[in-house]
Amino acid sequence: MFDYLIVGAGFAGSVLAERLANGSNKKILICDKRPHIGGNAFDFYNDEGVLIHKYGPHIFHTNSKDVFDYLSKFTEWRNYEHRVLASVDGMLVPMPINLDTINKLYGLNLTAFEVEDFLASVAEPCDEIKTSEDVVVSKVGRELYEKFFRNYTRKQWGLDPSELDASVTSRVPTRTTRDDRYFTDSYQAMPKHGYTRMFEKMLDHPNIKVLLNCDYEEISKDIPFRELIYTGPIDAFFNYRYGKLPYRSLEFKHETHDTEQFQTAPVVNYPNEQAFTRITEFKYLTGQEHKKTSIVYEYPQAEGDPYYPVPRKENAELYAKYKTLADARSDVRFVGRLATYRYYNMDQIVAQALTEYGKMVGKKRQEAAIAKAVGSNGNGSTATMQTLTKTPLS
Numbered sequence: 001m002f003d004y005l006i007v008g009a010g011f012a013g014s015v016l017a018e019r020l021a022n023g024s025n026k027k028i029l030i031c032d033k034r035p036h037i038g039g040n041a042f043d044f045y046n047d048e049g050v051l052i053h054k055y056g057p058h059i060f061h062t063n064s065k066d067v068f069d070y071l072s073k074f075t076e077w078r079n080y081e082h083r084v085l086a087s088v089d090g091m092l093v094p095m096p097i098n099l100d101t102i103n104k105l106y107g108l109n110l111t112a113f114e115v116e117d118f119l120a121s122v123a124e125p126c127d128e129i130k131t132s133e134d135v136v137v138s139k140v141g142r143e144l145y146e147k148f149f150r151n152y153t154r155k156q157w158g159l160d161p162s163e164l165d166a167s168v169t170s171r172v173p174t175r176t177t178r179d180d181r182y183f184t185d186s187y188q189a190m191p192k193h194g195y196t197r198m199f200e201k202m203l204d205h206p207n208i209k210v211l212l213n214c215d216y217e218e219i220s221k222d223i224p225f226r227e228l229i230y231t232g233p234i235d236a237f238f239n240y241r242y243g244k245l246p247y248r249s250l251e252f253k254h255e256t257h258d259t260e261q262f263q264t265a266p267v268v269n270y271p272n273e274q275a276f277t278r279i280t281e282f283k284y285l286t287g288q289e290h291k292k293t294s295i296v297y298e299y300p301q302a303e304g305d306p307y308y309p310v311p312r313k314e315n316a317e318l319y320a321k322y323k324t325l326a327d328a329r330s331d332v333r334f335v336g337r338l339a340t341y342r343y344y345n346m347d348q349i350v351a352q353a354l355t356e357y358g359k360m361v362g363k364k365r366q367e368a369a370i371a372k373a374v375g376s377n378g379n380g381s382t383a384t385m386q387t388l389t390k391t392p393l394s
């Protein structure tokens with residue numbers, strides 16, 4: 001008898017599996033319908049031997065020391081500060097918009113103080129900031145909005161920024177300095193040997209069995225367990241009773257080129273002409289040295305794997321109905337990005353899972369992250385992760 005059946009072997013499921021096994025000596029079966037662990041953070045060496053991220057670039061950054069310390073038990077890190085260029089008016093300029101972006105784009109030589117005045121002169125003040133368009137236009141004006149944001153957002157979300165919550169574009173700052181880092185978090189690093197290796201270490205415990213290529217519905221009636229932890233889409237769990245929650249999906253087009261370097265930055269955004277939104281070159285992220293290089297194009301689309309919950313008021317209302325159903329299920333815990341219908345970064349999901357474990361054992365998140373079961377023998381170093389696979393679903 002398993003104590004827990006955990007649905008989904010991404011960050012949410014794997015952190016909980018690790019904590020329950022290592023911290024509480026529970027017996028866990030974790031299943032995933034995909035043929036691999038790691039959820040969307042899964043990476044692997046392609047046929048040419050280049051380490052790539054199957055589901056698009058995943059860059060780790062956090063301000064949370066306890067999340068970073070927790071993950072550090074399963075990986076060493078490689079310092080990495082992410083940088084992005086945007087292809088606008090035939091030039092490659094830093095993104096988020098900074099002093100160099102403005103100077104290069106307009107052929108100016110402004111100082112940090114002067115660029116502040118420049119932005120203030122083009123910004124269009126707005127009484128109440130409601131939409132993603134309001135956020136940007138009120139900060140950088142309509143021209144920069146149209147060059148960098150409008151079409152990018154339309155491609156990414158299939159909606160005009162005026163139809164999207166302010167939260168989408170407020171994630172992107174504007175800087176008057178030359179700082180061209182994409183993130184400013186205190187911890188910015190990539191797992192030294194990749195995400196999948198880190199997940200393998202997390203799940204490497206004699207109490208954890210991993211079942212891949214397996215939808216939980218195929219086994220939940222036959223395999224005995226005490227409690228269910230569900231990290232899949234919440235609407236699917238309730239058989240879409242109130243209809244489907246809208247997600248934005250992506251098609252990834254991976255390529256390997258017979259050259260050491262493809263582009264001059266880890267990510268180049270294409271806000272305007274192209275159908276894809278960005279190109280990522282993985283070697284910048286992973287630090288791998290290889291005579292070939294692998295890249296991925298991202299084409300946003302409506303259908304496909306659920307990646308981004310669409311942040312609109314009516315979707316939040318629909319989610320609230322599912323949440324009411326979920327709250328009434330004392331036998332199931334709903335954790336993770338899909339089960340809570342919100343775009344979360346990896347560190348936020350680790351924090352959410354550690355908080356959930358804390359609730360289960362009556363501890364605060366920081367303590368829950370380090371608790372170790374008395375008498376447990378799983379130390380992540382000697383046992384081999386036990387993986388069972390089923391035939392892929394047709």
Ligand SMILES: Cc1cc2nc3c(=O)[nH]c(=O)nc-3n(C[C@H](O)[C@H](O)[C@H](O)COP(=O)(O)OP(=O)(O)OC[C@H]3O[C@@H](n4cnc5c(N)ncnc54)[C@H](O)[C@@H]3O)c2cc1C
Nearest residue numbers: 008010011012033039040056058059216232336337345346
């Ligand atoms: C393109 C893209 C880029 C991103 N880049 C970043 C980034 O740079 N930095 C960052 O911090 N975050 C990034 N994220 C967010 C990051 O992917 C998530 O925060 C993280 O993957 C969430 O983990 P999770 O466990 O909640 O969900 P997931 O990783 O989605 O894992 C859920 C798992 O559940 C499985 N599952 C679902 N239903 C079932 C079922 N019925 N039976 C069995 N298994 C099931 C799925 O197959 C999946 O593997 C990005 C996301 C996307 C889509």
